[in-house]
Amino acid sequence: MAASFQISGVKTAPSHSFPKQTSFHCRSAFLSQLNFGSFRSTDSYRRLRHCCKSRVFKVSCEGGNVDVIERNEVEKSTLGEAKNELTCVMKFGGSSVASAERIREVADLILSFPNERPVVVLSAMGKTTNKLLLAGEKAVSCGVTKVDTIEELGFIKELHHRTVDELGVERWIVDGHLEELEQLLKGIAMMKELTLRTKDYIVSFGECMSTRIFAAYLDKIGVKARQYDAFEIGFITTDDFTNADILEATYTAVAKRLNDDWNSNPAIPIVTGFLGKGWRSCAITTLGRGGSDLTATTIGKALGLREIQVWKDVDGVLTCDPNIYSGAQPVPYLTFEEAAELAYFGAQVLHPQSMRPAREGDIPVRVKNSYNPNAPGTLITGNRDMSKAVLTSIVLKRNVTMLDIVSTRMLGQFGFLAKVFSIFEDLGISVDVVATSEVSISLTLDPSKLWSRELIQQELDHVVEELEKIAVVNLLQHRSIISLIGNVQRSSLILEKAFNVLRTNGVNVQMISQGASKVNISLVVNDNEAEECVRALHSSFFESELPGLDKCGSAN
Numbered sequence: 001m002a003a004s005f006q007i008s009g010v011k012t013a014p015s016h017s018f019p020k021q022t023s024f025h026c027r028s029a030f031l032s033q034l035n036f037g038s039f040r041s042t043d044s045y046r047r048l049r050h051c052c053k054s055r056v057f058k059v060s061c062e063g064g065n066v067d068v069i070e071r072n073e074v075e076k077s078t079l080g081e082a083k084n085e086l087t088c089v090m091k092f093g094g095s096s097v098a099s100a101e102r103i104r105e106v107a108d109l110i111l112s113f114p115n116e117r118p119v120v121v122l123s124a125m126g127k128t129t130n131k132l133l134l135a136g137e138k139a140v141s142c143g144v145t146k147v148d149t150i151e152e153l154g155f156i157k158e159l160h161h162r163t164v165d166e167l168g169v170e171r172w173i174v175d176g177h178l179e180e181l182e183q184l185l186k187g188i189a190m191m192k193e194l195t196l197r198t199k200d201y202i203v204s205f206g207e208c209m210s211t212r213i214f215a216a217y218l219d220k221i222g223v224k225a226r227q228y229d230a231f232e233i234g235f236i237t238t239d240d241f242t243n244a245d246i247l248e249a250t251y252t253a254v255a256k257r258l259n260d261d262w263n264s265n266p267a268i269p270i271v272t273g274f275l276g277k278g279w280r281s282c283a284i285t286t287l288g289r290g291g292s293d294l295t296a297t298t299i300g301k302a303l304g305l306r307e308i309q310v311w312k313d314v315d316g317v318l319t320c321d322p323n324i325y326s327g328a329q330p331v332p333y334l335t336f337e338e339a340a341e342l343a344y345f346g347a348q349v350l351h352p353q354s355m356r357p358a359r360e361g362d363i364p365v366r367v368k369n370s371y372n373p374n375a376p377g378t379l380i381t382g383n384r385d386m387s388k389a390v391l392t393s394i395v396l397k398r399n400v401t402m403l404d405i406v407s408t409r410m411l412g413q414f415g416f417l418a419k420v421f422s423i424f425e426d427l428g429i430s431v432d433v434v435a436t437s438e439v440s441i442s443l444t445l446d447p448s449k450l451w452s453r454e455l456i457q458q459e460l461d462h463v464v465e466e467l468e469k470i471a472v473v474n475l476l477q478h479r480s481i482i483s484l485i486g487n488v489q490r491s492s493l494i495l496e497k498a499f500n501v502l503r504t505n506g507v508n509v510q511m512i513s514q515g516a517s518k519v520n521i522s523l524v525v526n527d528n529e530a531e532e533c534v535r536a537l538h539s540s541f542f543e544s545e546l547p548g549l550d551k552c553g554s555a556n
């Protein structure tokens with residue numbers, strides 16, 4: 001039964017906040033929190049729209065007025081109950097929780113948003129994951145009696161003990177894990193073997209400890225928190241150790257567990273990033289380096305939250321890697337597609353798969369700087385105004401292998417292409433950039449997913465051996481892919497400028513691909529020329545006012 005009514009005290013929002021006339025349905029939880037006076041930005045409007053997915057209330061905005069005009073058969077009492085729903089994900093990477101001081105600052109930062117009820121996702125402290133992997137590698141050859149002398153083990157113990165001491169929480173919070181870690185390293189020393197499965201088990205200690213410390217600290221300062229190991233609450237993955245994919249069942253399982261716990265006894269959930277549980281093996285898996293971003297977006301989609309925040313040590317996604325050029329500037333807006341390409345083609349700032357759940361759930365992702373929370377950061381959404389956009393960011397992927405494959409004409413044209421790609425499929429090797437002619441294919445292979453260098457060489461030898469049955473193969477190593485992320489609708493302008501820069505710098509482009517992507521043009525150059533190219537391109541696209549472009553790489 002629909003009934004019309006108005007909420008008392010509704011303030012008139014400025015008309016630019018809303019389209020002239022629109023109406024949509026809004027769920028009770030959100031309605032109960034409506035603060036109409038605050039809808040001053042398109043961002044608030046987006047939030048409102050996002051919360052309108054489950055059809056309970058109909059809200060009408062006309063000429064800037066916001067009226068609730070229809071009410072379905074929902075008990076008033078549910079408004080109060082739902083008020084406490086979780087609102088967003090806040091993910092903090094290793095750089096944000098590297099020390100006791102940082103952990104305190106992150107806790108303060110979370111509490112500085114009193115209207116948020118976040119799910120917090122944490123990575124391991126600082127460089128703990130790298131240290132754990134090194135410790136594992138050393139254990140293989142050091143002998144059981146020498147395990148306690150492994151430098152990285154000492155470092156990890158010292159870091160975690162110092163952190164709990166400085167935060168004033170009990171040492172037992174981490175002692176069990178530190179003891180188990182040492183036992184595990186002894187086991188590796190005994191077996192003289194470090195499998196991918198064991199690597200995942202070793203690195204899991206990092207996130208398991210950082211989340212326990214953080215939850216204990218929140219409890220200590222009087223904020224109710226509950227620690228979760230992702231592999232215990234429904235993060236189900238493939239059994240591809242070190243690079244597992246999240247399976248669909250995860251979404252409902254994680255939503256149920258977090259919502260049930262929250263509804264029965266609210267406490268801020270503190271979840272381990274990066275980790276999952278293999279669906280067949282039931283062993284701990286990891287989602288690939290930097291995988292906590294993916295944990296965060298998976299939770300965001302599972303719970304249908306308003307926003308996913310990933311807090312880093314930079315002011316958002318930048319125009320290029322700041323380690324290559326320190327003058328890189330923050331990019332204010334990106335689409336999911338741009339962010340995914342950027343991550344896939346090597347920008348370390350986001351995990352390559354992390355945009356998928358956010359895009360599927362249409363949940364905005366905000367990249368922020370935990371060292372500089374006032375900086376606006378980068379907002380990643382489904383769409384943005386591309387009318388002025390030309391170039392958004394320049395990304396470099398180093399140490400890429402390129403293959404030139406020329407048909408020996410044993411197969412027809414179709415048979416040739418099909419055969420070449422079936423070889424890659426059979427060997428499970430992913431191809432990045434491709435350019436083809438009738439009888440030849442140039443392509444690049446991405447070795448970064450493999451953790452062991454020896455394996456890469458072995459696999460390459462195997463690929464070449466198979467391809468040589470049907471083609472002449474030229475293997476070119478030490479190449480880099482420079483990806484120009486932006487508005488490919490303006491490819492002529494981008495290419496004209498890019499080739500101008502490259503010619504001036506005497507660089508020969510060995511392959512170019514615009515491909516199906518609407519946002520990426522890839523150029524392959526030699527590794528040793530690549531960084532200089534990125535700096536020169538950055539200067540040309542983002543720092544000089546050339547005809548057709550303003551300073552930010554936008555068309556004028």
Ligand SMILES: Nc1ncnc2c1ncn2[C@@H]1O[C@H](COP(=O)(O)OP(=O)(O)O)[C@@H](O)[C@H]1O
Nearest residue numbers: 093094095312313314317318320321347348349
């Ligand atoms: N285009 C880029 N924009 C921002 N940061 C980038 C970019 N390319 C590389 N980076 C690097 O990514 C780092 C942030 O990612 P990451 O180390 O995974 O953060 P965290 O561990 O905090 O999650 C930055 O410190 C920066 O050095």
Ligand SMILES: N[C@@H](CC(=O)OP(=O)(O)O)C(=O)O
Nearest residue numbers: 093094123129289290291292
């Ligand atoms: N600790 C893991 C997972 C992760 O996401 O880390 P970070 O958020 O610091 O990139 C890694 O180092 O890969």
